Amino acid sequence: MTEAQTNFRFETDADGIALATWDMPGRSMNVITMAVMDELEAIVDAVVADANIKGCVVTSGKPNFSGGADLTMLQGLGAEYERLKAADGEEAAMRHFFEASRRLSLVFRKLETCGKPFAAAVQGLCLGGAFELALSCHHRVLADDDKTRVGLPEIKVGLFPGGGGTQRVARLMQTGDALQMLFKGEQIRPLAARNMGLAHEVAPAAEIVERAKAWIRDGGSAVAPWDVPKFKAPSGKVYSPAGMMIWPPANAIYRRETHDNYPAAKAILASVYEGLQLPMDLGLRVESRYFAHILRTKEAQAMIRTLFISMGEINKGARRPKDVEPSKIGKVGVVGAGFMGAGIAYVTAQAGMEVVLIDRDQAAADAGKAHCHKLITGQINRGKAKTADRDALLARITATPDYAALGDCDLVVEAVFEDPAVKAEVIGKVEAALPAHAIFASNTSTLPISGLAKVSKRPEQFVGIHFFSPVEKMLLVEVIRGTQTGDRAVATALDYVRAIKKTGIVVNDARGFFANRCVLAYVKEGHKMLMEGVPPAMIENAGRMAGMPVGPLSLNDEVALDLGLKILKATEAQLGEAAIDPDQKRLLTEVVENRGRLGRKNKRGFYDYPEGGQKKLWPGLSEIQPNRLDPDDVDVTELKHRFLVAQALEAARTVQEGVITDPREADVGSILGFGFAPFTGGALSYIDFMGAAAFVELARALEAKHGPRFTPPDNLLQMAGNGGRFYDALKRAA
Numbered sequence: 001m002t003e004a005q006t007n008f009r010f011e012t013d014a015d016g017i018a019l020a021t022w023d024m025p026g027r028s029m030n031v032i033t034m035a036v037m038d039e040l041e042a043i044v045d046a047v048v049a050d051a052n053i054k055g056c057v058v059t060s061g062k063p064n065f066s067g068g069a070d071l072t073m074l075q076g077l078g079a080e081y082e083r084l085k086a087a088d089g090e091e092a093a094m095r096h097f098f099e100a101s102r103r104l105s106l107v108f109r110k111l112e113t114c115g116k117p118f119a120a121a122v123q124g125l126c127l128g129g130a131f132e133l134a135l136s137c138h139h140r141v142l143a144d145d146d147k148t149r150v151g152l153p154e155i156k157v158g159l160f161p162g163g164g165g166t167q168r169v170a171r172l173m174q175t176g177d178a179l180q181m182l183f184k185g186e187q188i189r190p191l192a193a194r195n196m197g198l199a200h201e202v203a204p205a206a207e208i209v210e211r212a213k214a215w216i217r218d219g220g221s222a223v224a225p226w227d228v229p230k231f232k233a234p235s236g237k238v239y240s241p242a243g244m245m246i247w248p249p250a251n252a253i254y255r256r257e258t259h260d261n262y263p264a265a266k267a268i269l270a271s272v273y274e275g276l277q278l279p280m281d282l283g284l285r286v287e288s289r290y291f292a293h294i295l296r297t298k299e300a301q302a303m304i305r306t307l308f309i310s311m312g313e314i315n316k317g318a319r320r321p322k323d324v325e326p327s328k329i330g331k332v333g334v335v336g337a338g339f340m341g342a343g344i345a346y347v348t349a350q351a352g353m354e355v356v357l358i359d360r361d362q363a364a365a366d367a368g369k370a371h372c373h374k375l376i377t378g379q380i381n382r383g384k385a386k387t388a389d390r391d392a393l394l395a396r397i398t399a400t401p402d403y404a405a406l407g408d409c410d411l412v413v414e415a416v417f418e419d420p421a422v423k424a425e426v427i428g429k430v431e432a433a434l435p436a437h438a439i440f441a442s443n444t445s446t447l448p449i450s451g452l453a454k455v456s457k458r459p460e461q462f463v464g465i466h467f468f469s470p471v472e473k474m475l476l477v478e479v480i481r482g483t484q485t486g487d488r489a490v491a492t493a494l495d496y497v498r499a500i501k502k503t504g505i506v507v508n509d510a511r512g513f514f515a516n517r518c519v520l521a522y523v524k525e526g527h528k529m530l531m532e533g534v535p536p537a538m539i540e541n542a543g544r545m546a547g548m549p550v551g552p553l554s555l556n557d558e559v560a561l562d563l564g565l566k567i568l569k570a571t572e573a574q575l576g577e578a579a580i581d582p583d584q585k586r587l588l589t590e591v592v593e594n595r596g597r598l599g600r601k602n603k604r605g606f607y608d609y610p611e612g613g614q615k616k617l618w619p620g621l622s623e624i625q626p627n628r629l630d631p632d633d634v635d636v637t638e639l640k641h642r643f644l645v646a647q648a649l650e651a652a653r654t655v656q657e658g659v660i661t662d663p664r665e666a667d668v669g670s671i672l673g674f675g676f677a678p679f680t681g682g683a684l685s686y687i688d689f690m691g692a693a694a695f696v697e698l699a700r701a702l703e704a705k706h707g708p709r710f711t712p713p714d715n716l717l718q719m720a721g722n723g724g725r726f727y728d729a730l731k732r733a734a
């Protein structure tokens with residue numbers, strides 16, 4: 001133990017039991033860094049060296065144990081690899097990279113085999129590398145409270161557990177359960193963790209350290225189960241008849257869930273399969289080899305950049321206008337208690353704010369509040385809320401038709417019918433009731449904010465706050481800056497979005513804003529393929545194989561087919577025939593007007609939705625296709641490219657037009673807003689990691705075959721010429 005130690009407090013009690021309390025100064029959450037690993041190793045050495053110390057309990061001095069590794073550290077390793085490769089060659093770089101990336105694994109194994117018992121006393125979140133630390137301890141006591149969760153979520157940022165996680169869970173649980181856990185990356189509650197074999201004890205939070213000490217005092221073993229001779233994994237040997245049974249379904253699940261787009265998931269399979277046939281130390285070495293490989297994949301680099309680094313920066317206010325005082329939002333008005341308004345009222349009240357929910361009459365306002373009641377009851381039924389939470393939440397929502405109730409609101413969000421005349425009337429009534437400081441926000445999805453603000457008496461306090469449906473589930477919110485919107489309105493909107501625990505991106509006003517505009521390109525490609533005669537099931541499969549969460553036809557059904565037709569017609573009326581696609585119009589007119597199919601909402605769309613049964617593609621769909629292609633003549637790779645390239649081109653156009661001014665927002669927005677293939681890191685990262693030149697070549701090939709919707713915009717052509725990337729501008733600004 002040295003003076004330099006700052007991240008852990010270390011003390012030994014009268015019974016000779018050491019307590020290492022992880023409590024990093026200046027941070028609200030402990031995080032694994034190289035310095036933390038050095039200190040942990042020093043603690044292991046100190047425990048071993050001191051004959052008076054019987055064993056050691058590791059705990060946290062913060063409300064959470066730890067969220068895991070600092071992923072910027074892992075990105076740094078990638079940069080270091082490139083530097084070494086340039087200087088000393090690939091082999092030397094890879095050797096260094098392999099050794100550096102297995103640091104966690106080696107320190108945890110040293111702890112596990114040091115000869116003295118270690119116990120983890122865990123409260124709050126204990127995830128990723130931090131849970132791998134706990135797994136390497138010989139005993140785990142979890143706090144029995146609502147906040148405690150353990151898990152290995154690395155897969156969500158394109159990685160997999162490289163600190164021994166794959167090897168230890170595969171030796172603690174049935175192989176199938178271990179694979180599920182590693183594939184899903186879910187957070188697990190204390191009792192479930194104990195039942196799964198991931199923890200030994202669950203105890204009241206105030207007792208966890210004492211229980212862990214008691215285990216050591218009572219002679220707890222310092223030998224991990226897998227280090228006991230003749231240890232057998234719960235599913236037996238990989239090559240036993242029972243052990244073999246798991247691999248065919250495991251491979252099938254891997255394919256179904258990932259479509260081979262996530263190298264980390266494949267590495268999990270391989271690491272568990274190979275590791276289980278080896279002793280622990282060799283298993284860990286196998287895991288490390290795969291980890292070093294995965295860390296360098298473009299999928300991991302892209303996902304870490306977008307889903308960890310960019311999302312963290314955006315959530316911490318990177319795009320909030322500077323020099324604007326933090327806003328105090330105590331009371332929020334929501335006008336329009338329909339589908340969206342009720343959802344907005346719910347998430348606002350859930351964040352602890354008072355809500356005034358207004359509609360045209362008391363019954364309509366009450367119906368909105370009843371929807372909030374239904375949503376929170378669902379949470380109670382799933383064990384995620386208590387009856388007291390429901391009472392408190394509903395007490396915060398006042399449903400009324402009376403605009404005077406808005407008199408002390410700090411912010412009002414309108415979600416009335418998508419009709420400029422109705423909106424104009426509501427804007428007038430709300431502004432007449434609002435206090436001078438309050439901000440007015442519209443949740444419109446298609447009407448430009450600058451146009452709506454024309455009737456506002458204070459357009460600098462007028463902003464767009466565009467939610468996605470269903471509000472309670474979707475994490476993205478677009479904050480729309482109109483031509484006259486002031487910085488305080490944008491800052492207030494972002495503060496509000498943060499308060500309701502969503503991610504807000506700032507989008508300059510334009511038709512379709514950002515997310516809807518890009519995702520419409522996806523749906524349109526699905527329509528075009530239908531009209532070309534591609535079998536509908538192939539279209540849907542290709543969408544999912546490209547990495548989208550649902551096929552384009554399924555997505556269109558959810559949104560409503562008549563809405564698509566309405567938007568097409570409105571665009572045609574405003575911008576002329578050339579602004580719309582005739583194939584799309586023909587298809588939607590036939591489906592909506594001639595066949596009365598509106599989508600999921602009337603249980604008949606591109607799919608049929610039988611009562612109580614599974615949805616099925618509508619058999620009549622192939623009849624309305626002008627011709628039908630033989631499946632053998634369809635190039636699925638090209639379909640996948642069309643889906644992603646069409647959306648990425650649209651995202652690039654939003655940058656060119658100044659609608660999006662920060663690539664992080666396009667990437668985060670595309671994944672959270674419409675599920676753009678997460679393994680790419682988002683719509684712009686898809687281009688950046690492919691390289692603009694290669695992307696332009698791909699787009700040009702599609703343009704030659706399918707026309708000008710694949711024509712790359714000038715910014716891409718320029719980047720293709722000079723090797724530029726979307727993120728270059730960000731680097732220069734930093």
Ligand SMILES: NC(=O)c1ccc[n+]([C@@H]2O[C@H](COP(=O)([O-])OP(=O)(O)OC[C@H]3O[C@@H](n4cnc5c(N)ncnc54)[C@H](O)[C@@H]3O)[C@@H](O)[C@H]2O)c1
Nearest residue numbers: 336337338339340341359360415416417418443444445469
């Ligand atoms: N549905 C979506 O997926 C979605 C997504 C994002 C944004 N939006 C936007 O949200 C808004 C509302 O959409 P929705 O789907 O919730 O519609 P909805 O029809 O479910 O709800 C609209 C509500 O507004 C009320 N209303 C109408 N005129 C009013 C007035 N003068 N005063 C007070 N209340 C009035 C209606 O009674 C109704 O309850 C629209 O602007 C829409 O474009 C919708």
